[in-house]
Amino acid sequence: MAEPFTYRRTALAASYCDALEGRGILDATSGLFLAAPRRTGKSTFLREDMVPEMRARGWQTLYVDLWSDRSRDPAELIIAVVRDTLAQLDGPVLKAAKSVGLDKLNVLGALSLDLSKIGQPGGATLSDALERLHTKSGKPLVLLVDEAQHALSTEAGTRAMFALKAARDRLNQGRAIRGLHLVMTGSNRDKLTHLVLRRSEPFYGAGVTRFPLLDRGFVEAYAEWLKPQFADGKSFSADTLERAFTLVGRRPEMLKRVVGEAVADWGGAQALDALIERNAQEIQHRAWQEFAS
Numbered sequence: 001m002a003e004p005f006t007y008r009r010t011a012l013a014a015s016y017c018d019a020l021e022g023r024g025i026l027d028a029t030s031g032l033f034l035a036a037p038r039r040t041g042k043s044t045f046l047r048e049d050m051v052p053e054m055r056a057r058g059w060q061t062l063y064v065d066l067w068s069d070r071s072r073d074p075a076e077l078i079i080a081v082v083r084d085t086l087a088q089l090d091g092p093v094l095k096a097a098k099s100v101g102l103d104k105l106n107v108l109g110a111l112s113l114d115l116s117k118i119g120q121p122g123g124a125t126l127s128d129a130l131e132r133l134h135t136k137s138g139k140p141l142v143l144l145v146d147e148a149q150h151a152l153s154t155e156a157g158t159r160a161m162f163a164l165k166a167a168r169d170r171l172n173q174g175r176a177i178r179g180l181h182l183v184m185t186g187s188n189r190d191k192l193t194h195l196v197l198r199r200s201e202p203f204y205g206a207g208v209t210r211f212p213l214l215d216r217g218f219v220e221a222y223a224e225w226l227k228p229q230f231a232d233g234k235s236f237s238a239d240t241l242e243r244a245f246t247l248v249g250r251r252p253e254m255l256k257r258v259v260g261e262a263v264a265d266w267g268g269a270q271a272l273d274a275l276i277e278r279n280a281q282e283i284q285h286r287a288w289q290e291f292a293s
């Protein structure tokens with residue numbers, strides 16, 4: 001069995017990290033807002049490219065997908081990732097304290113916040129919690145919010161976004177090394193724009209960046225990955241795959257399906273050319289229908 005296919009965009013991730021630090025042509029010191037259509041690889045890029053690059057730079061990464069659980073308020077999801085990361089960092093401290101016989105409650109009082117109350121009346125604010133996390137980890141923090149536009153669908157979510165803005169300013173102003181970087185993605189550019197456009201919006205002044213679709217490099221890497229899967233030495237040409245990829249709006253899943261169909265129904269590689277030739281419109285139509293909803 002082959003390894004699952006993942007095409008990496010390390011240089012792109014590095015350039016975004018430079019932008020977050022204010023060292024790139026693109027300036028994302030007030031936040032990096034990336035927009036791209038559905039199913040084009042935003043989450044995969046964050047997970048496979050951005051997070052590893054950030055860890056390599058010594059940043060503490062926090063990732064949350066606001067679509068991961070539609071039954072929960074986006075604010076809750078954001079708070080949960082902050083809380084869980086704080087708890088992880090507390091773990092070793094608490095263990096050490098217990099081993100020398102210190103009272104757990106005291107230690108909690110001195111070192112930690114009441115984690116269950118973050119963002120609630122009487123508890124620490126989200127912004128406080130992030131500052132504490134920064135102090136505790138001793139690293140620059142980066143919060144990656146996938147499908148960030150969804151935060152604006154509730155009042156608490158909108159408040160959380162303002163809290164993140166406040167934390168960003170608190171942890172960045174007047175410091176040589178920024179304490180908090182923000183990365184937000186959205187599959188709806190217009191909605192993502194609602195975070196940055198007006199004075200009344202949380203990240204007023206920042207801009208939305210078009211996240212590039214997967215390029216020819218993806219197609220070539222995929223063609224290479226496919227090769228050893230055919231015992232008979234057949235292969236798909238990168239040109240053919242490129243045409244198919246364009247037809248399906250540069251969506252990897254759809255490309256895989258088209259390739260799979262070509263193999264199953266037509267018996268292999270050259271047949272894909274024929275399939276595309278004859279069925280270009282149909283392929284496109286189907287791709288559109290599946291993703292229109």
Ligand SMILES: Nc1ncnc2c1ncn2[C@@H]1O[C@H](COP(=O)(O)OP(=O)(O)OP(=O)(O)O)[C@@H](O)[C@H]1O
Pocket residue numbers: 005006007008037038039040041042043044045187251252253
């Ligand atoms: N770099 C890549 N290499 C290989 N496959 C990829 C790559 N990027 C995305 N894919 C595949 O494409 C599909 C969609 O990817 P992903 O979930 O990252 O997209 P998305 O833009 O976040 O989608 P959504 O709009 O649903 O959140 C997945 O099946 C994923 O495995």
Ligand SMILES: [Mg+2]
Pocket residue numbers: 042043044146
């Ligand atoms: Mg996604």
